Amino acid sequence: MKILIAIGGREFSKPTLDLGMKIANSFKSSTTIAYVGKKISQFSEKDVSVVHQNLDDRELYRPGIRTLEWAYDFLISKKYIEEKDSNKFDDYLLVDEENSRMKVLLKGQQSDKIDLIMRTGEIIEQLKNEVETNKHDITIIGGGGNTGIHQKLVQFIDSSVFVVKNYSVSKKYKILLPVNDSKGSDMAIETAINFAKSYKLNVEIVSVPEGKKSIEEVEKILKKTKEKFSKNRIKTTTKLIDGPTVNSIVNYAKDDSIVILGVSPKNPIMKYFFGSKPLSIAQKCNCPVLITK
Amino acid sequence: MNESYKVISSSILFWFSQKKWFVYSVIISIFLLNLSTPVGLTVPAYHSLIILLLVFMLVTFEPIPFPAIALLTLVLQVVLGVAPPDVVASSFMNDAVLFVMGSLMFAIAIVHQGLDIRLAKLIIKIFGKSKRMFLAGLMTISAILSSFLGEHTVIAIMLPIGLSVIRNIDTQQADGKNAVLLTLFSIAYGTIIGSIGTPSGGARNVIMINYLQEFSNVSIDYWKWMKHAYPILIIQLVVAYFVLQFTFPSSLNNIKMRGFKKNVGKTDVKKNINHLFSCLIIIGIVSSWFAFNDIYGLGIIALAGALTFMIFGMISWEEINKNTNWGVILLFAATISLGFQINETGASSWLVLKFNELLATLPSNSMNISWSIMAVLSGLTANFFTSSATVSLIGPMAIELHPTDISFALSSAIASGFSFLTVISSPTAMIIYSTGLVSTKMFFRVGILMFIISIIILYLMSQFYWVTL
Numbered sequence: 001m002k003i004l005i006a007i008g009g010r011e012f013s014k015p016t017l018d019l020g021m022k023i024a025n026s027f028k029s030s031t032t033i034a035y036v037g038k039k040i041s042q043f044s045e046k047d048v049s050v051v052h053q054n055l056d057d058r059e060l061y062r063p064g065i066r067t068l069e070w071a072y073d074f075l076i077s078k079k080y081i082e083e084k085d086s087n088k089f090d091d092y093l094l095v096d097e098e099n100s101r102m103k104v105l106l107k108g109q110q111s112d113k114i115d116l117i118m119r120t121g122e123i124i125e126q127l128k129n130e131v132e133t134n135k136h137d138i139t140i141i142g143g144g145g146n147t148g149i150h151q152k153l154v155q156f157i158d159s160s161v162f163v164v165k166n167y168s169v170s171k172k173y174k175i176l177l178p179v180n181d182s183k184g185s186d187m188a189i190e191t192a193i194n195f196a197k198s199y200k201l202n203v204e205i206v207s208v209p210e211g212k213k214s215i216e217e218v219e220k221i222l223k224k225t226k227e228k229f230s231k232n233r234i235k236t237t238t239k240l241i242d243g244p245t246v247n248s249i250v251n252y253a254k255d256d257s258i259v260i261l262g263v264s265p266k267n268p269i270m271k272y273f274f275g276s277k278p279l280s281i282a283q284k285c286n287c288p289v290l291i292t293k
Numbered sequence: 294m295n296e297s298y299k300v301i302s303s304s305i306l307f308w309f310s311q312k313k314w315f316v317y318s319v320i321i322s323i324f325l326l327n328l329s330t331p332v333g334l335t336v337p338a339y340h341s342l343i344i345l346l347l348v349f350m351l352v353t354f355e356p357i358p359f360p361a362i363a364l365l366t367l368v369l370q371v372v373l374g375v376a377p378p379d380v381v382a383s384s385f386m387n388d389a390v391l392f393v394m395g396s397l398m399f400a401i402a403i404v405h406q407g408l409d410i411r412l413a414k415l416i417i418k419i420f421g422k423s424k425r426m427f428l429a430g431l432m433t434i435s436a437i438l439s440s441f442l443g444e445h446t447v448i449a450i451m452l453p454i455g456l457s458v459i460r461n462i463d464t465q466q467a468d469g470k471n472a473v474l475l476t477l478f479s480i481a482y483g484t485i486i487g488s489i490g491t492p493s494g495g496a497r498n499v500i501m502i503n504y505l506q507e508f509s510n511v512s513i514d515y516w517k518w519m520k521h522a523y524p525i526l527i528i529q530l531v532v533a534y535f536v537l538q539f540t541f542p543s544s545l546n547n548i549k550m551r552g553f554k555k556n557v558g559k560t561d562v563k564k565n566i567n568h569l570f571s572c573l574i575i576i577g578i579v580s581s582w583f584a585f586n587d588i589y590g591l592g593i594i595a596l597a598g599a600l601t602f603m604i605f606g607m608i609s610w611e612e613i614n615k616n617t618n619w620g621v622i623l624l625f626a627a628t629i630s631l632g633f634q635i636n637e638t639g640a641s642s643w644l645v646l647k648f649n650e651l652l653a654t655l656p657s658n659s660m661n662i663s664w665s666i667m668a669v670l671s672g673l674t675a676n677f678f679t680s681s682a683t684v685s686l687i688g689p690m691a692i693e694l695h696p697t698d699i700s701f702a703l704s705s706a707i708a709s710g711f712s713f714l715t716v717i718s719s720p721t722a723m724i725i726y727s728t729g730l731v732s733t734k735m736f737f738r739v740g741i742l743m744f745i746i747s748i749i750i751l752y753l754m755s756q757f758y759w760v761t762l
Binding site for chain 2 (some may be wrong): 037038040041042043044045046047048049050051052054055057058060061063064066067122124125128152155156267268269272
């Protein structure tokens with residue numbers, strides 16, 4: 001499994017980085033930590049590039065490097081990377097790869113499983129390129145800022161998207177898994193099983209009767225899902241919630257929930273202009289939300 | 294749902310989400326093309342104004358690369374009957390375009406020589422007695438150099454010096470943060486203000502000189518421009534110094550002059566000779582701009598500078614080729630070509646006529662009002678559209694307002710250099726923003742005061758000083 005963690009300002013990136021690394025460690029996956037720098041106007045892009053080269057020559061940090069250095073130190077402080085004299089950040093090499101991608105290589109030994117990269121440009125385009133080129137399975141991004149970014153990420157990126165909202169390291173979380181009989185829901189169930197096994201988290205399976213579905217049919221879906229978890233020896237509770245789907249799930253989710261949803265089977269054009277239920281839930285929930293693909 | 298349908302529709306949607314402004318611009322242009330031509334305008338003139346609007350939208354939102362916008366501008370001029378192919382081709386290349394090309398290459402060659410180390414030593418020597426003097430020195434030297442060599446050259450040289458000084462400052466403390474901002478803004482404002490000083494300070498100045506020569510047969514040489522603009526530059530510098538000290542009060546205790554000195558490495562004999570040669574070439578080129586711009590044009594002299602660096606092996610063609618923004622050169626060439634057609638077709642006269650009709654409805658002195666609107670409009674447009682592109686498109690209208698009075702054209706070009714409001718307005722602003730230490734909000738907050746004061750200074754100078762020249 002390959003995980004991409006997108007970080008921005010230090011203040012908001014701590015929870016994203018912490019949860020992202022926990023997931024990466026529990027799945028023993030390789031991780032890319034990406035800083036996407038500000039989009040530069042075409043008028044000035046060459047000037048900016050010349051200045052940045054100049055800063056490198058003068059051994060002054062170019063923008064973005066400080067954030068990656070902070071991320072690297074954070075990983076060491078949390079023991080995600082073993083601290084050695086040889087793997088200090090001071091001595092780094094920037095490798096200019098194609099498509100606005102720069103890789104930070106540290107002189108000393110470091111885990112092969114963690115890559116630090118810098119990209120410059122429009123964030124959705126850059127993350128989409130990163131996922132397509134390096135085949136990441138999950139993209140993890142902070143929940144602050146513009147919610148439109150999350151919608152576009154879910155819409156256009158070929159990986160599951162984990163929006164880390166209001167995550168607290170000290171809190172004991174449980175998985176909230178809304179299910180129905182869609183393909184996306186099946187994928188969400190599989191991911192939730194893996195998460196629950198790795199983290200030993202409790203799982204709450206919920207379902208909302210939609211359209212012409214009878215309560216019996218919904219109960220059947222809940223029962224079937226519960227059985228899948230039981231086979232993996234994971235403790236679950238089930239609940240049938242009444243009301244409009246999005247609001248019912250948003251109201252049911254608590255601060256200590258990690259909501260795991262499947263991507264909507266809706267036509268992409270309809271999703272772009274009118275949104276979808278998973279997207280609305282991700283936007284309205286005040287807790288981490290993972291939309292699986 | 295069919296998987297391939299999902300993939301295709303998703304790709305189209307992604308394209309649309311990235312290029313929506315291109316789609317909107319095209320739709321608006323097609324809509325305008327289908328309206329009847331306004332009274333008093335010829336069809337080519339109307340079409341040239343539609344292309345102008347299209348270019349404004351495309352350059353502002355950048356949905357497609359600049360070279361594509363440039364090519365589209367040329368193609369549309371011919372396809373929509375604005376001008377025949379030969380006329381478009383001949384207006385595509387002139388001294389202003391050569392200046393843009395030459396100055397970009399010349400800048401890369403200068404920056405490549407690593408003169409910042411030597412310059413840093415010089416600044417410390419002259420202004421190193423106190424930290425506040427040092428910052429004033431950074432600002433002044435930035436302004437003087439920028440007035441002759443252009444913003445993009447100077448900011449590339451000065452920023453490493455600025456960042457060396459503030460590298461260890463803790464920005465979590467208000468005093469430290471203010472010291473960082475004061476240093477960066479001193480360099481940025483010095484560089485921006487300086488660019489109005491001489492014709493070679495910015496491509497917009499050369500474009501306006503070119504337009505004045507072509508449309509009004511008025512010639513402005515290097516010295517004449519300086520006599521008009523340099524006093525404004527000096528007043529602006531003094532004002533900017535106090536505005537920045539007031540906005541970012543700091544003890545400057547955190548600025549480490551010693552750390553900065555340590556950073557300035559030792560130079561060897563080869564480097565010394567290189568630097569000496571570079572200075573001689575720079576002095577030669579600036580002197581030639583003064584002495585020979587009437588004969589050779591500013592563009593050819595700038596190209597000669599880049600050429601000299603290449604001939605003496607001080608920079609390779611690969612380095613120049615890699616770092617020259619060819620897209621911008623193409624775009625300027627195309628917008629200048631469009632500017633010529635806007636004037637030739639009579640579109641600029643029509644716009645000015647409408648503008649004057651509007652002014653006639655106002656009770657007070659129309660001359661002052663039309664100057665103010667033109668200056669503020671030039672300044673504001675430049676902040677959202679970049680200065681040189683603004684002058685290349687608005688320049689013909691500014692001249693048309695008072696063809697024999699150069700104060701309108703000069704004011705428009707100088708006001709376009711007041712890039713204090715947005716980070717996209719100039720390379721300096723964008724480079725300072727790209728450090729991640731200055732936000733767009735911060736830039737605007739400080740810049741709005743500087744912008745207003747600068748417009749007032751420009752007005753007063755044009756009213757009371759320029760008339761004495």
